[in-house]
Amino acid sequence: MPNVEKQSYAFAAMTPILTGSTAGVVHAAELRSVLARLTATAPSPITRVPGTHFLRWNILDGMPQLGYPTAPDLLKSKYLLLECDFDGARDAWIDGLAAAVPELLTSIYRHCTGFPGLTDVDAFRGYLVACQLDTTLDFAPYANESLDRVLRALETQRRFVAFMEKSQGRPDIELRMAFSQLVEQLRDMPTPRPGSI
């Protein structure tokens, strides 16, 4: 299945945005404002969603208009594209997303048509799956590596390079002892928090 590459899943869902306004709030504009505020939030709440490598939300106001001789192609609704790459199975990830950032999801998807809320996680999962856009070709060069493993590898690399620079010209016995300490530190090292590297 093209959505799955080894242990990595490439997910995309296009949910229609409510047209017009409710109580003076224009849905598409408010949604854009919510996402802009989220961009300014550090650290990102998405760091709490397990196994998420990359995630994006795009608001599609319409399809690109290339002009003559390509005919104009207009959409009646605007759409919110969620696109992400994560570890493991789709359903477990959506459940993890709903559990990790429920307020954020509500603030975003309440501007989308048919959003069932998050009180029933099955309904929310069904909602996203109904709007899923399948991948035709996925390119993931390290698809067999989990997020935890990538983060640990990057932190190991950082510590190893620092150790290597410090250990230049050391006597053999000191080098041996210092390396043993490094090995212990690497073993006891907690997995770095997403977004911290």
Added chain:
Amino acid sequence: MPNISGKAYGFTAFTPIKRWKTPFVRLFFWSVPIMSSRFVQKYFGWIHLVKAQQLLLELSFIHFARWSIVKHDFWPRMSKVQPKDRTRYDYLMFCSNFNGTWEQYIDAFSQVIPDGMNMIWRTSEQFPGAQPITPFLAYIRKVQCDCDYYYGAYPGATATDVRQSLRLYEQLQVFIARTEGMDATRFAAEWRRFLFTVQDCLGATGADPVIIDWEELLFPDQKRPEDLAVRGLHTPVSVDQVAAPAPVRAGESHA
């Protein structure tokens, strides 16, 4: 900038395809994994287009990328009050997470794998070809859709850093197991040998390079409100639109 997360850039593009061409696009994408298999590359790698497909999958600056075909009748209708959308064309959606600036990325595509690019987008309407670069860049500008939010879990690392660190991580585990209990002199010799083997895995992660908005730096007063409105970040209120309060003279009152 919403398209950027540290060293990663989130690129999204939609290109229109005439519906009758869609099966050919699917066939092409179906063939890519087969063409890039070791067997085909070994015996048919001399064929230019077969080699081009392999090059497409070997770009070192991409974390994740995907192509999806958005069929004309795909658009989900989630309530009865929502009108059903049906586009005239099918669309090829391309999403990529890569390192570097937008121009570098497109330039690399154009220079390194023009045939791969042509094979993918040849069926898209008005695609000018990957070379020369100027019309290609103009086309990409037309079909790109900016991110409103973009997140990466390791913003300080490039795709090359990730690959190198994973290789180092793996080889270090082997080295640790192999040198356990080894005396200092032998260990020092092994250590030097090990550094030689992992010398191409010692990248540096950390803060992303500073991206300077030269336009804003050089012409700070010429930032037009409508430019900001396009980004959806600010209410487009021009300074000229805000009426200055009339000066109040001594002894006068507004009443």
